[in-house]
Amino acid sequence: MSPPLNLFNAFRAHLGALLLLLLPLPGVANPVTELPTEPIYLWAEKPLVKPDREHIKDQRLYAVDNPSITPFWPEKPNGTAVVIFPGGGYVRLAIHHEGYDIAKWFAQRGVAAFVAKYRMQEHGFPAPLLDGLRAVRLLRKNAAAWGIDPSKIGVVGFSAGGHLAASVTTRFGFEQKNDPLAAISARPDFAVLGYPVIDLEGPDAHAGSRKALLGEKPDAKLVHDNSLQFQVTDKVPPVFMLHGVGDQAVKVTNSLAFFTEVQKYNKQSELHIYQTGIHGVGMIQGQGSISSWPQALEAWMRERGWIVP
Numbered sequence: 456m457s458p459p460l461n462l463f464n465a466f467r468a469h470l471g472a473l474l475l476l477l478l479p480l481p482g483v484a485n486p487v488t489e490l491p492t493e494p495i496y497l498w499a500e501k502p503l504v505k506p507d508r509e510h511i512k513d514q515r516l517y518a519v520d521n522p523s524i525t526p527f528w529p530e531k532p533n534g535t536a537v538v539i540f541p542g543g544g545y546v547r548l549a550i551h552h553e554g555y556d557i558a559k560w561f562a563q564r565g566v567a568a569f570v571a572k573y574r575m576q577e578h579g580f581p582a583p584l585l586d587g588l589r590a591v592r593l594l595r596k597n598a599a600a601w602g603i604d605p606s607k608i609g610v611v612g613f614s615a616g617g618h619l620a621a622s623v624t625t626r627f628g629f630e631q632k633n634d635p636l637a638a639i640s641a642r643p644d645f646a647v648l649g650y651p652v653i654d655l656e657g658p659d660a661h662a663g664s665r666k667a668l669l670g671e672k673p674d675a676k677l678v679h680d681n682s683l684q685f686q687v688t689d690k691v692p693p694v695f696m697l698h699g700v701g702d703q704a705v706k707v708t709n710s711l712a713f714f715t716e717v718q719k720y721n722k723q724s725e726l727h728i729y730q731t732g733i734h735g736v737g738m739i740q741g742q743g744s745i746s747s748w749p750q751a752l753e754a755w756m757r758e759r760g761w762i763v764p
Contacts, residue, residue: 490528490601490602491526493525494524494525495523495524495525495569495593496522496523497571497586497589498521498522500635503521504520504521507520507521508520508577509572514551515547515549515550516543517546517548518575518577519548519572519574519577520574520577522572522573522586524569524571524572524590525555525558525569525570525572526567527555527558527559527562527568527569527570528562529562529563529564529566531565532567533565533566533762533763534602534604534607535566535567535604535607535608535609535756535761536567536569536603536604536607536609537566537567537568537569537609537610537611538571538590538591538594538608538611538620538623538643539553539558539568539569539610539616540573540587540611540612540620541553541570541612541613541616542612542613542614542615542649543616544614544663545575545576545615545664545667546575546576546663546667547575548572548575549613549737550570552735552737553613553616553735553737556737557570557611557737557738560738560749564756565762566762567601567602567603569594571586571587571590573586573590573619575667575668576667576668579668580669580677580681583668584622584626585629587619587622587623588623588631588641589634589636591608591623591627591641591643592634592636592640592641595608595639596639607760607761608644609646609647609761610623610624610646610647611646611647611648612648612649612651613648613735613737614649614650614652614704614705614734614735615652615664615667615668617648617649617652618652618653618661618668618681618683620646621646621648621651621653621683623641623643623646624643624691624694625683625687625691627640627643642692643692645692645756645759646694647694647696648694648695648696648713649737650697650698650705650710650734650735651696651698651709651713652664652709653682653683653684653709653710653712653713654682654709655678656675656678656682657682657708657712659706659708660682661705665678684712684715684716687713687717687719687720691717693721693723694713694714694717694724695724695727695751695756696713696714696724696725696726697710697726697727697728697729697745697748697751697752698710698726698727698729699730699733699734699736699745700728700730700732701732702732702733703732703734704734705734710728711726714726723759725751725755729743729744729745729748731743731745733745736748
């Protein structure tokens with residue numbers, strides 16, 4: 456016997472509601488049930504380098520041979536993701552306070568964060584840049600599977616890691632031969648640069664980063680091409696920058712030179728200069744006004760829609 460008409464209509468309404476719950480909402484990433492928790496090798500199609508020289512000394516990471524990204528997943532993802540490049544002069548990585556601590560901060564605000572272990576002086580240019588570009592491409596390739604909006608992928612970097620982040624931001628068209636992901640855009644949608652190395656050729660150039668990245672006596676054109684104030688074009692995405700005015704390790708003129716070029720093309724960018732000489736502050740509190748930079752960054756990201764309530 457057929458059920459009464461009103462009972463049938465009620466069943467149909469409940470079924471329709473259930474189907475709506477299962478369908479993805481516009482602008483919301485598909486629900487993800489399985490996410491990688493271990494480091495993800497950037498060049499998984501290639502055999503691992505052995506022996507791997509990577510090691511920790513004094514809470515710094517040295518000699519990366521097999522570059523990777525370590526994921527930090529938010530409990531309530533909003534679709535935004537960042538690749539984080541710790542600093543260390545292209546000699547070492549301040550993997551904790553400019554890497555993992557930063558990633559946890561982003562994850563608490565709904566942003567999927569990936570801390571990059573990139574190749575450094577043992578490999579030289581262009582290895583770090585290739586690693587940075589591959590990291591962005593890898594996020595876009597897996598965007599649907601990882602619940603990431605492919606139009607909300609940023610890069611974050613500090614000191615020499617800021618140089619790498621700024622390199623990815625300005626040199627995303629750098630030629631990568633025989634890369635199976637080369638067709639995927641490596642252009643980040645925004646960048647966050649903390650006291651970044653920018654200039655490698657002027658009087659305020661960071662000589663240590665230049666030597667580690669380019670060698671003892673690099674070609675003048677190579678130095679110029681890696682002085683990133685000269686690489687800014689109208690394709691530059693929004694950039695947030697912070698620097699201490701008295702920073703002696705990386706002079707504030709690095710950020711001033713870069714921002715001078717960025718603001719010509721992107722008025723959604725911000726530069727915050729603090730009355731301090733500290734370098735490598737990371738998320739450390741109690742260092743004066745510069746310790747409030749995460750609040751300024753959060754406000755900027757909320758305004759742009761990369762962090763949502």
